[in-house]
Amino acid sequence: MSFKAEYIWIDGTQPTAKLRSKTKIVADGAEPGVWGFDGSSTNQAEGHSSDCVLQPVFTCPDPIRGGADVLVLCEVLDTDLTPHPSNTRAELRAVAEKFAAQEPIFGIEQEYTFFKGSRPLGFPENGFPAAQGGYYCGVGADEIFGREIVEAHLANCLAAGLGISGINAEVMPGQWEFQVGPLSPLDVSDQLWVARWLLYRTAEDFGVSATLDPKPVKGDWNGAGAHTNFSTKAMREGYEAIVTACESLGEGSKPLDHVKNYGAGIDDRLTGLHETAPWNEYSYGVSDRGASVRIPWQVEKDGKGYIEDRRPNANVDPYVVTRLITETCCASLEKAGQV
Ligand code: ADP
Ligand code: MN
Ligand code: MN
Ligand code: MN
Numbered sequence: 001m002s003f004k005a006e007y008i009w010i011d012g013t014q015p016t017a018k019l020r021s022k023t024k025i026v027a028d029g030a031e032p033g034v035w036g037f038d039g040s041s042t043n044q045a046e047g048h049s050s051d052c053v054l055q056p057v058f059t060c061p062d063p064i065r066g067g068a069d070v071l072v073l074c075e076v077l078d079t080d081l082t083p084h085p086s087n088t089r090a091e092l093r094a095v096a097e098k099f100a101a102q103e104p105i106f107g108i109e110q111e112y113t114f115f116k117g118s119r120p121l122g123f124p125e126n127g128f129p130a131a132q133g134g135y136y137c138g139v140g141a142d143e144i145f146g147r148e149i150v151e152a153h154l155a156n157c158l159a160a161g162l163g164i165s166g167i168n169a170e171v172m173p174g175q176w177e178f179q180v181g182p183l184s185p186l187d188v189s190d191q192l193w194v195a196r197w198l199l200y201r202t203a204e205d206f207g208v209s210a211t212l213d214p215k216p217v218k219g220d221w222n223g224a225g226a227h228t229n230f231s232t233k234a235m236r237e238g239y240e241a242i243v244t245a246c247e248s249l250g251e252g253s254k255p256l257d258h259v260k261n262y263g264a265g266i267d268d269r270l271t272g273l274h275e276t277a278p279w280n281e282y283s284y285g286v287s288d289r290g291a292s293v294r295i296p297w298q299v300e301k302d303g304k305g306y307i308e309d310r311r312p313n314a315n316v317d318p319y320v321v322t323r324l325i326t327e328t329c330c331a332s333l334e335k336a337g338q339v
Contacts, residue, residue, distance in 0.1 A: 001027075001028045002025050002026060002027050002028060003025075003026055003028065003067070003068040003069050003070065004023050004024075004025060004026075004062070004065055004069040004070075005023065005024045005025075005026050005032035005059075005069070005070050005071075005072050006021050006022075006023055006062055006064075006065075006069070006070070006071050006072065007021060007022055007023070007024060007032070007035055007054050007056075007072045007074055008020070008021040008071060008072065008073050008074065008193070008194065008197050009021070009037070009054055009073070009074045009075075009076050010076070010086065010087075010088075010193065010317075011042035011043055011044060011086070012039075012042055012043035012044040012084075012085075012086040013042070013043050014043065015264035015265075016212075016263070016264050016315045017086065017317065019193070019196060019197050019200065020037075020042055021197065022037065028068075032056055032059065032070065032072045033056070034053060034054065034055055034056070035053075035054040035074075036051050036052060036053050036054060037051075037052055037054060038050050038051070038052075039051065039052035039076075039084075043086075044076060044084060044086055051079055052076050052077070052078065052079075052084060053076070053077040053078065053079060053081065054074040054075075054076065054077075055074055055075045055076075055077050055081075056072045056073070056074050057073055057074060057075050057089070057190065058072075058073040058190040058191070058194065059071065059072050059073070060160045060161050060162065060194065061159060061160055061161060062160070063155070063156040063157075063159035063160045063198070064156065064198075064201055064202075071160065071194060071197070073190055073193060073194055075087050075089050075090060088317050088319040088320050088323075089186070089189070089190075089319045091319070091323055092185055092186060092189065092319045092320075092322060092323040092326075093186065095185070095323045095326050095327050096184065096185040096186050096322075096323075096326065098330075099326055099327075099330035099331075099334075101339065102232040102233060102234065102330050102333060102334070102339050103232060103233040104184070104185055104230065104231070104232050104322075104325075104326050104329075104330060105181065105182040105183060105184060105188075105230070105231055105232075106181050106182060106183065106184075106185060106188040106228060106229060106230050106322050106325075107165060107179055107180065107181030107182040107183075107188070107228075107229040107306075108179065108180050108181055108188055108192055108226055108227070108228050108229070108312075108318060108321075109177055109178075109179045109225070109226060109227040109228075109229070110177060110178050110179070110180065110192060110195070110196070110212075110226055110314065111170055111175060111176070111177045111224040111225050111226065111314045112175070112176060112177070112199065112210050112211065112212055112224060112314055113172070113174055113175045113176075113210070113211050113213065113216045113224055114145065114146045114149065114174045114175075114176070114203065114208050114209070114210055114211075115174070115208065115209045115210075115211055115216075116207070116208055116209075120145075120172065120173060120174035120175070120216060120217060121145040121146045121173070121174035121208060122145030122146075122173030122174045123173060123174065123217075129173050131220070132171050132172060132220070132221065132222065135169060135170065135171055135172060135173050135175070136168075136169060136170060136171045137168050137169055138169055143169075143173070144169055145173050145174045146174060146176065146206075146208065147169075148206070149202060149203050149206050149208060150167055150169075150176050150178075152202050152205075152206075153178070153198060153199050153202040153203070154167050154178070156198045156201075156202055157178070157195050157198055160194065160198065162180065162191045162194060162195055162198075163180055163181060163182075163183050163187070163188070163191055164178055164179065164180055164191075164195060165179045165180065165181060165182075166178070166179045167179075170222065170224075171222040171274075172216075172217065172221045172222050175216075175222065175224060178195065178199075180192045180195055181229070182229070182231070182306075185322040185323070185326055188318065188322065189318035189319045189322055192318045193318065196212070212224065212313075212314040212315040213265075213314070213315065214263055214264075214265045214266065214268060214269040214313035214314050214315055215265060215268040215269050221274075222274045222275070223268070223269035223274060223276070223313075223314075224269075224313070224314035225269065225276075225310065225311075225312060225313060225314055226263070226312040226313060226314050226315075226316045226318075226321070227308050227309065227310050227312070228308070228309045228312050228316075228321050228322070228325065229306050229307070229308045229309075230245070230306060230307055230308075230309065230325050230329065231305065231306035231307070232245075232329070232330060232333060232339075233339075234333055234338045234339055235304065235305065235306060235307070235333075236304055236305060236306070237304055238303065238304050238338075239299075239300075239303040239304060240338060241333055241336075241338040242295060242299060242304070242305065242306075242307060244329075244332055244333055244336050244338055245307055245329040245332070245333065246284040246293050246295065246307055247332070248328050248329050248331070248332030248333075249282065249284070249292070249293055249309070249325075249328055249329065250282040250283075250284070251328075251332075254282075254328055255280075255281075255282035255292070256280075257324070258309075258311065258324050258325075258328070259279050259280075259311055261320050261321070261324060262311050262312040262313055262316050262321060263312060263313025263314065263315040263316035263317075264313070264315060265313065265315070266279055266311070266313050267279045269313055270311060272290075275289045275290065275310075276290070276310065276311075277290055277291055277292040277310070277311070279311070284307075286299075286300045287300075289310070291310070292309070292310060292311050293307055293308065293309050293310065293311075294307070294308045294310055295307055295308075296308065309321075309325060
């Protein structure tokens with residue numbers, strides 16, 4: 001007997017990588033081991049030397065196929081078994097290890113938009129739906145589009161054992177959010193990539209596509225972000241560390257270093273309107289959804305907790321955003337002796 005292993009990896013498409021997957025039949029009792037693929041078809045190799053290596057890093061039950069079948073998230077390696085240039089997880093591994101003693105954890109809010117053909121779900125054939133206002137966390141067929149897909153995706157994430165912590169309808173029709181975490185940098189990123197794969201795969205059965213486009217409809221419509229919530233042990237224990245973390249993200253070239261790696265098209269979304277701060281001005285504040293970084297009111301009240309970096313785009317690479325925040329904040333906290 002055998003089971004099916006769906007190998008999932010991140011390709012080399014620019015400027016935003018895409019997910020790919022293919023199936024391997026594995027004998028019962030065997031582990032889904034190292035595998036390979038044709039990198040010349042994924043922007044990861046040239047035709048004359050096309051082999052890339054799949055190194056399994058995270059395995060979970062496959063809720064689509066069920067039974068003993070599994071999903072296998074992989075890192076992409078070159079044939080000499082060093083990380084492929086598109087492999088951003090390898091860089092995060094090193095940083096996560098360096099600062100592991102500070103126990104950094106992340107919760108990422110993944111916003112996305114359903115499309116049916118060329119229009120967001122809920123947009124009429126001609127013109128536009130009623131202006132934003134009633135859709136966020138709404139209920140009823142006049143405001144909600146795609147809930148059956150969202151519920152199926154949530155059930156699939158839970159059946160896969162992912163650390164999903166909630167879902168909600170967003171500000172624009174057809175726009176939704178799920179949250180993953182709080183988990184360690186590697187865990188939250190691996191599980192967010194698998195949750196994204198499950199989103200596309202679940203919606204596929206409904207004839208609907210999901211997109212992480214940060215500004216799917218131009219004009220007076222909200223973009224899609226990936227607010228990244230972050231804390232270390234010291235931040236979960238006291239307010240001084242919260243302030244140090246917020247300040248560290250504003251130091252010197254840090255705002256630009258971060259923003260330019262927070263997802264393609266970030267200047268289209270971080271305009272200063274629609275609950276965003278302008279991409280080129282760093283700010284932080286309590287309860288402030290117009291700031292780059294928000295300190296939730298409860299965190300100020302309790303004098304401890306976490307911060308929310310509101311800048312990352314929906315299409316951000318979680319391996320990159322968690323690496324940058326861990327590096328910047330944990331280095332400053334270490335320097336300040338707040339560990
Ligand atoms: P918002 O009010 O911004 O919509 P959400 O409830 O959607 O907030 O998301 C908050 C996220 O913060 C969740 O993913 C949650 O798991 C995460 N979170 C909660 N506490 C912490 C913490 N101490 N460190 C990091 N992330 C946290
Ligand atoms: Mn949210
Ligand atoms: Mn949101
Ligand atoms: Mn948020």
